């Protein structure tokens with residue numbers, strides 16, 4: 001996804017839940033306090049409040065840790081006439097540590113109606129958006145068991161998809177229903193019951209969706225069959241044969257038409273399927289020629305597309321787009337740029353369709369490699385954002401890449417660290433996008449070998465293929481691969497908000513230089529222009545000296561995301 005989480009909006013929702021739980025008499029007071037806290041949070045940005053519900057949602061609780069998710073069968077009926085959902089989720093799991101209480105998440109106003117195991121009804125208690133189910137049968141280590149959850153309700157309606165989660169019940173230009181789900185950040189448990197935490201993914205998933213007979217359902221993976229029912233509905237069965245994270249599970253319901261092609265990629269023939277509204281078919285056929293160009297560039301930099309078995313899809317939706325696994329959703333008006341604007345303000349952003357490139361890049365970083373905690377989401381978004389520059393690099397050359405990525409610096413805020421707080425389902429700063437991309441671009445400069453840098457990204461794709469990871473694993477991999485201790489580098493760009501400053505002082509024939517405004521052990525090597533030459537220097541936070549030709553220009557290479565300051569003028 002390309003935008004920040006609407007954290008303030010989300011907090012309003014949380015506080016409304018808290019307000020809802022307090023007595024009616026105190027409602028006004030609670031809302032007033034909530035408003036004051038939110039104003040403070042919104043204005044100062046740094047202050048964050050977390051609730052018991054945030055911990056239930058964001059941490060690996062004891063009730064989650066004892067079982068390993070192996071399979072979901074989500075069977076769901078969508079009723080456009082009253083905007084309701086009804087269904088059943090069968091969850092298969094392996095017992096890691098015997099325990100009898102299982103946490104399953106489903107957010108208000110959706111409800112779990114019934115839970116069964118081996119035909120026996122199970123009891124449960126609800127704590128806000130978490131359900132604690134008491135398993136009756138003894139759970140023994142390494143057993144594979146199954147639990148069946150019946151649920152129903154009218155899910156939250158998304159106010160601003162994809163940045164606020166929920167269902168969107170729209171109409172297309174022919175006044176036919178156009179229904180889609182979005183839930184990154186807010187969580188899949190907005191609309192179906194699941195283990196709603198990124199650390200654990202099912203090995204595969206079956207999605208069965210029933211809709212009125214004039215509509216089609218496009219979900220993740222491969223369409224297995226379509227069954228006509230006697231009540232004027234059709235049931236679509238989609239199968240995902242790879243691990244999938246919860247927020248990528250999506251349903252798109254519309255009067256879709258289909259076309260497709262086969263792309264000859266690194267791992268052989270890749271089925272590319274496109275689902276668009278009937279009246280956009282001709283436009284889509286022309287515009288989606290971007291897909292093979294995207295696949296060519298991204299496979300070059302990132303390695304083989306990670307879901308050949310499940311195919312690649314673009315699915316039209318009534319919002320800009322989202323990285324749903326093997327089912328990238330598209331709503332960028334069949335035009336280049338991002339909603340016809342250039343993220344970099346250099347002109348290069350109009351040379352490609354932002355949604356097709358950025359959201360598809362998440363198939364590698366986000367879907368194949370998923371962070372366990374969304375605090376570490378830079379792993380998705382920094383590579384997602386840098387993919388835009390790498391696409392340009394592949395098709396238009398290195399200068400285009402450099403101009404685009406440095407152009408996006410105008411969007412960097414340096415308001416909060418890129419890594420967010422752990423265990424409370426909260427992402428870090430929006431800077432995970434373009435500061436993240438500029439950090440990777442700076443890393444590429446230090447490595448000073450594009451083939452080596454490309455090998456590093458492809459190595460990440462291969463090493464952490466279809467896994468959930470922590471930032472530490474990614475940082476360690478990169479340090480080892482580069483043969484450098486990049487701990488201060490990552491601490492600077494991921495855990496601090498300061499931009500390092502190359503400070504220098506010239507005095508006759510001597511130039512003194514060091515890093516300022518940085519973490520203690522910051523030691524980034526950098527290319528500078530000095531003495532009418534370009535050379536590498538190795539500053540630390542202590543002053544170093546070099547010979548200097550008086551009057552010569554001193555400038556840091558623009559490809560490094562740093563600032564520079566001439567302290568001699570202050571003397």
Ligand SMILES: [Zn+2]
Nearest residue numbers: 001002381384
């Ligand atoms: Zn993104």
